Amino acid sequence: MKELVLVIGGVYGTLAVVFGAFGAHALKKRFTEEQLKSFETGVKYQMYHAIILVISGIVFPFIGITQQLIAYFFIIGIFLFSFSIYGLCLSASAGKKIKVLGPITPLGGLLLILGWILFTVEISRIAAYL
Incomplete structure (x- = not known):
């Protein structure tokens, strides 16, 4: 599990850089200002969580269910x-917004919040033993 987390963290980080460059250059003329801001939000959150995945992969042995x-x-x-935001922005810019992606974004956000809560609890538990 540890290796998988590190690899996925690296892949997500790489893709965040690629998507960020793509958004800043190729999509700048195609997107509205609002779409560009949404796309950038997806990229930022993807990068933040790529970093926490790498940190988690270094810190945790992934023995317990919480980790x-x-x-x-x-x-x-x-x-x-992030990927639902990308899909919403790209489809809206093409005039064919995929509306089913709308409810998926907050579900992803909820999972990220739960991940941070569990991370905080688990890292606090580990720090108490140091």
Whole structure:
């Protein structure tokens, strides 16, 4: 699990840089200002969570269920949150907004919040033993 978390963190980080550059250059003329801001939000959150995945992969052995849930919440949460934003922005700019993606974004956000809560609890528990 540890290796998977590190790899996914690295892939998400790489994709955040690629999508950020894509948004800043290729999509700047195609998107409205609001779409560009939304797309950038997706990229930022993806990068933040790529970093916490890498940190989690370094810090946690992923032996207990809590540590595994942290990884799953972050991995699935960022996919649902950021990638639904990308899909909404791209489809809206093409004039064919995929509305079913709208409710997926907050679900991803909820998973990210749960991941942070569990991360905070788990890192506090570990710090108490140091």
